[in-house]
Amino acid sequence: MTAARFFTSGAALQDYLLGHAGPGALGIVPHQRLAHQVWHRQRLAALEAGRPAWEPLPLLTLNAWWSELFKGLWPEAALAPALVRLARWRQALQTAPPPPGPTPDLAWAQALDEAHTLLCRYAMAGGDARPTVDYSPLITWRRRVTRTYVDLLRQEGWLSPGELPAYLTYALRDGRIKLPPRVLVAGLETPAPLEELWLQEVSRRTQVVHLQVRGDLDNVRQAVALPDPAQELNWVAAQLVELARSGLPLHRLAVTAPAIGVYTPQLRRVLAELLGPPQSPDGWAYNFSQGPNLSEVPLFQAALLPLTFIAARERREDLVSLLLSPYYGEVLVHGRAPAQWDRAFRERRVDQGWDQLRRAVLRSRPPEAETAVLERLDRIWNSLRLSTAPAGQWGHRLRAAWQELGFPRGLGEADREPWDRLVGLLPELETALGSEGLKAGEFLEWLKIGAQRVILPGPGIQAAGIQVLGLLEMRGLDFSHVFCLGMNSGTLPAPPRPLPLLSAAEKRLVLGGTYPSQHHFAAELFHNLLGAAPNLTLTRPRSVDQEEQVSTPLYLGEWSQAEMPVLTTPNPAWLRSPAIQAVFHAPAAPAVPGYPDPPLPFPLPGEISLTQVSTALACPCRFLLENLLKIRELPEIEPGLDPRERGQLLHEVLARFTTAFKEILATDQAWDQERARELLQEAVRQVLAPSSGDLHWQAEADRWLGDPGLLWEWLSLERQRYEAGWRWQGAEVAFNDLQGQNWPFTLRGRIDRLDYHPEQSDLVVWDYKSGEIPKKGKVLDDLEESQLPCYLLAVQQGRVPVHQPVANLRAGFIGLKSPRSHHLKHEDFGVPHSIWQEAAAAFAAKVTALGRRLTAGNFRPDPYPAPEGKKLGACQYCPYALVCGFAPAPAAEEEEV
Amino acid sequence: MTHKSTPPADQAIRDQALGPLEGFHLEAPAGSGKTSVLLARFLTLLARVDTPEAMLALTFTRKAAGELRARVMALLWERHAPGPDASPLELRLRELAAAVFQRHGDEAQLKLTPERLPIMTFHGFGAQLLKLAPQEAGVPLSFTLLEEDEARWLKVEALDEMRRRLNSRSPRDPVRQALIRRLVRLNNDWGRLAQELSGLLSRRDSLGDFLDLARVSRDAAAYRQLLEERFQMVLQPSLEELRASLAGCALGKVWPGFWRELQGSSHGNLILPELPGSAPADLSAWQAISQALLTASQGEPRKRLSPKDGFPEGFDQKKWSPLIQDLPGTVVRTLKQCRNLTPTGASAEEAAALQDLVILVGEALSVYEQLCARKGALDFIDLEAATLNLLFEDDPTEVMLRLDYRLKHLLVDEFQDTSLNQMQLLCRLMAGWQAGEGRTLMVVGDPKQSIYGWRQAKPRLFIASRNGLPCGGSEPLPLTPLSLTTNFRATRTLITWSNEVFGATVMKGGAAGARFHRAEPRPGAPEGPAPSLTLFAGESDLAARELEARWLARQVAQARATLGKDETIGILLFTRTHLPRYLQALNDAGLTVRVREGLKLAESRTVAHLHNLARALTRPQDEVAWAAALRGPWGPQPLATLARVAQMPGDLWPEKLRRFTAQPEPDDWTAALPGLAESLQLARDQVGRRPLSDILTGFLEATGAWAGIAAWEGPRGVANARTYLDLLAAATDGLPEATFVKADFNLQAAFQPPDPQAQASSVEILTVHGAKGLEFHQVFLPFLDWQPLRSEDKTPPFLLEEIPGCDLHGLALARPYIQEKQSSLYLLLRDLKNQRVVDEARRVFYVAVTRARQLLVMSGLARLDKQGNWQSSGDSPLAWLKEHYRLDLPPAGSAVSWPAPEMDVELLTAVPPLTGETASPPALPAAWDFSPEAAPFQVSFPSSLSPPPDETATRPETEAAADGDAARLRGVIMHRALQTLARGNPQPDTVSLAAALRQEGLTAPAAASLAAEIQAELAACQADPFLTALLAPDMPWAASEWLLEDQPHPGAIRRGVIDHLSFDGTNWWLLDYKTSRPAAGEDWEAFIAQETAKYRPQLLAYRQMAAKAKGIEPPEAIRLGIYFTACRKVVEM
């Protein structure tokens, strides 16, 4: 027997359940949340009536009821869990090849499972309701692969959940199921055919009462359109604070939305900003009914790291993530040293491969401190480097890796549940995948899919705090005031579901497959929403991502317009936020401070290098940070070659070559080009030997020695100079103890090359430049490049041994940027000896002034050349911009290129 | 008010465009109200179709789709009576809406819903189709569309992954070798190569035949042939045009005479009596002509024709020089271009280099596709390609058949922005449509406003579609070309001005790739002031620009003061890079201005510090980041403190900080540090456990940083910081390092949010592109000297240009670093590109000036030579105006009016400074308070009264968790089976027990063996007289698995499930089943004692609950037992 009762509110429906559910009447609820609310009210009533103890009312969802009945029958088949089903679908996909198209992956398995479950619910999984006209090869294939899947399940004694209602209906007909005297079915407005069939069978044996909510449109107290979703959230949040202030208990307030998932991340942030954390020692502020899924929580991501490292080709970033993760206790107990490994990797530009990474650590760090961790990691990688293995073995090894690395260290309250669920997932995978061999990456993918299905609870509770929940969950609930966000068309109703694996005829029959059916479903939800509270506020954003929106067709009343620009108009609710407070208390003329750093007396070293003095001349603050305080930059591993390293190695090649060939020239006197080429090749080979496998260095070797090769061209130039009478005097010539008037320190340095012309008594000091050759004015007038004048001083002061008479002392750059004529040349700017002398003297004076400044402790930022427009001058490659606080004027470029 | 009732001059065209049986090509210039026509047609058709799905209106942006949809819905459903002021247009639209209702009658509620209105973007339509038939289209079953930022990020990831993969391949691998060769050619600059590959991936839809070739051939000759073909395809039309233009000009008409007179000179020897042809072989003849007619240095037409210049003695200079001077601009340009060309488009080396690059693009694409597939993502190119795939299926899919059957009317808005792919899509949708069948297409647009070349918009397609879409093959569906002429927006003066200037100069003869039609003012349009042009000159360009900016601020301030209600000012910029300077000047003048997508987020110092903080927290090994973290707006520390911390012992800065703050007596100047150091430490400890954005938010609150941020950068700084926190939250990727790296990437492209203080301002500064579709009462257009070609990279690494006259593309690579000259193909394509850029710039200028309703104020820099003469410059809006007026500038400081059309012109060399105004701060209300809510009661579970197993366990958690499962499942199933027995049902068999165990997650073998054990244990239990007696069905009262709640004390609720409670008439028994057993070697007695002690509190609680529920006094009247199922022993408490 079936009866129906309609209620104008969730509260009335709950009253009915409270009055009528009990030992003789089972309540079927649309979702667990309704059961909780009824139980809560039952408790309050019991306490009020002074009852010492009570049995909670029997309230179950339809699925839970079915599951309970199924278990009670002790069937010989088991209901296949999701992962088992996916694994069988995948097996079926392998045996029933699909029509041409993309290779079916796990996403296909998931889609097939969803389609199959849906078709089962709509009694179309078999052949009976098959549409008469069907063109699609895809559908034909789906039917074939489904048969294979069902066979696979049967063979292993599984039953798919879609088949459960039919199974139970048979059991009911056989008299194997005992029913309660009455069944009260709440909120099942649009049952699928199989659900309906089951309820019909039940109603033949016992009384079934359908309970439905048809809320009143008058409950909509406000319908408000706001400019965009952000302002919509801001507005709702402010309303919530206002209602709370008016004394309404928080748990009587609810926020919902047809697409709650879209709003959730931002809503979390808004509520946290306005109301603080969900729970505090003072109580509960709000509760999101659904937490994240397992795959989203940090613990899960961290847990996968050992496998990720192996599956993703041993990347540095995965290893460093593991080393820095707070969850790996055995790494942390070794102090923070492993964190420094990253510096070693970066400095050596090792980005991949355990062997190289390991070597980089051992080369740069004292090995004792690291060995224990390295050994542990060695053991783990060895155990995880399997080509394929069954899920059970992967799970086992992953667990062993966790144990070895002390994972998970310091499980907090919030981590406990994810951890338990993660540990539970491994055997589930083992059961689902059996002995099938998987690669590391595949196992990872399964783990992630499994984790995505595990929804974790939110941090709040249902009995206190503002409740945030989806619209589906609102069915039958009761609040004092509900805010429903995002009430736009396209959200309510949603567009038809694509259901690509269903034919058009099938789509017409299932819920959500067509516009009318989505509309119908949306109308049901809306009716329920209307009954959820006597005070409803509907809100909607007028535009989303700049696209103007239209209100839901289900509410045809007036929409008032409002806005909540919290940063422009002070709002008392939003003034709770320190950020918003700050906006309105901002000074009239805000300004980034000039960091008025007082003088900082700092002992200077007795001798510094030319590079360091160049830094100090370019900016004293940078000198302090880089050279005196030794605050080291953490280099980025940019793909490709580091220009500095490239320059260094090129210097090394040239030094090796010139030293070796100079000796030969000293004895032979004649330039032997063949020999020179051999020596040059050999120098390159030796210098590049450590990185010969790297494609960038291979390219560099080709650039140097290919056709045309930079070094071949250079060699020709050197030969011409040799033939013109120039002789290499020295390469990489070091000097020290260079002094100047009132310098607080002496200088040391190294000259790239010295050339001497015996006939002309000319001496030239050279600096190799693998980048652009600086302009003459920058070198001789602006003294932006210190090295040449400094080299000259070193020669003048006799800090560099020169045994021949020198009539003309000059300097210059040997450009080595590319073989193009303006890049590859000996550039001495063609100025006379006297100009160079002046430059050297000017340099000495500059250092004197610098010395005075540094001795006085004036390390304030003072870049030279100063940034101007787009040109950043001395700040160009300086990593300390945020430390020094120097703020150049805003860039004001004429044109971009 | 005549204009209300007087219809515009083109009313008949507007009415004609609604004809439901005919297709139209409607050209609708700026301000002509095209959306209203589109809307009217949409409603007209909607009133004639059975379902909305019979129509499809396509737009290019979601914004446009949203606006159209909202307007349709408002007309359909907002049924209030029109006011007395309603325009004829509005009345007409309402009539049409009423007709729609009449047509759909009772079904209107269901059919005329917004989500069913088929108004969508091309991409939205594609995505909808693909979701319906993913397999046929070859896309993932459920996919997400990658936004541009994400696609860029994925490309970076793909290129890096490709590089890593190639690095691990053998040195003989051909792709690796191609990469090395390409690197060498680029002077081993990976950055440049990556940029090149990423650029090509973003344009891969134009690379079709190159990628196809890479798939079938490794033969270098095939590449060279392809290049040669393309070279000829570009060269030929260019030479043909040159020949025609030269033949048509004065000199061309007397060419034989010119040739005759040249005889005997060096030019005479090379030049032919006939004009050369258009084959590559004719190039040398053209080069000879070029040498004769143009100067060697500048390539200008020769004035002097002396023997020194290669002309014969006595050559009649007076006669020929004017003819040469009058050569058309295109002739001069092409002749000049010819000089650098060779008859071969590309050398063998270049073909080989191209081959390398194409191979690399293919490799990069495959990695990119793998990454996309892994994420189930499509970018817009994939989306378009897959949609076309689907539509071009030979064997039409079910979806296609339905679409084909249903679709009757297509409308396309902004048709001038159509790309080749979109044109193909339209063609496919209309395949087979015949005239007179009742199916229609209407395309609407204005080629003069096509400014989205970077999105592959091709205005030529608009022009080519005048009589029907050029779909190739059979007769296209005929379209009737219509043009709207009335401009409802601007004053008569402004309309006349743009008619004259654009018609006669800027867009003369299709100069902008579009024909110019004069616009008419609407009836009753006011006259309005003439536009003005103010030019600036100074000591340097920089100084002059400062003057212009200051002047602009002054003018805007004055204009704002006289602005009427609801009137707006728009300051339009040609490129975004012009913004900082003008914004600075406007701010200096105290003007609050709305900025759309203005400054980069990373340029905010606050954001830079927040991002640095995220870096420091993620990477404790980053010393610079930690040092900088002490200088942020949350309490900047002096350098001296920094120095002290840096000198503390310790490997990492967090450690140094800890040691520093732990010092016994901090100096005065470190007073602020301990709090900051503690907050940093606290934040660092949370990294890896919570999202970085949450940690940063907490840190900012803990350190009171918001006040510091506001002090540094005011409300804008706060808004920036909040935007950054959102960006960081959106980048959350579980692992801190991955989150930071992604945020770092996204930050580069992120813009600052609008300045909160300027939200209500009537002045807005934005780019011309951003202003498309908008209008302002007054438009300020600074930087009129903008030269679009100067903003372009002179030597882009590659050029991929559409070849005029066909849908194919030419691809050329920039010369390698060792080579001095570019290839001929590169030069030709660069010219094509430059032409395209300049054409588009002309259209940008048109869009800019047509935004103004009342006033147009233009300004820029005049470059003067030493004598004060106005210098010409390259293509720029200012140069076009100069070309149009051909007048000299007035003296500095004075103004004149230039005629035809009238424009006020002024030259300034000084502008007085302007001081800002300050607004008084608003009065703040008190912040509302809020208190969390206490829970009404605490729910507890007696089962949790016994200590949890892991507290006593000595084994590590991982191991315990793994092994505990079987034991737990044994318990679950035993309890369930005992409940079954208690209900009088038979004992389940092993198969059923195994099935139950499998369902709980046990593997089949484990389940089978455990089921056998359980069954044996159950059988033994059933044989135990004690238990059998208690479970007997004839007990006066019994309950199994009995759920109960009670209140143990106020504020608490207890909830528990009692395994079994029964009353035999004399005794109440409460039993709790335990299925556990001692470990191997452990003694049963000891185990039982231990377990009993452990579960005692739980059982006592159950007894209390049961006693309360059943009203048994005292509770001790209930006998309490733990029943060990493994040994069938009951222990009574």
Ligand code: SF4
């Ligand atoms: S950024 Fe510029 S001012 Fe600051 S330390 Fe570096 S060089 Fe000096």
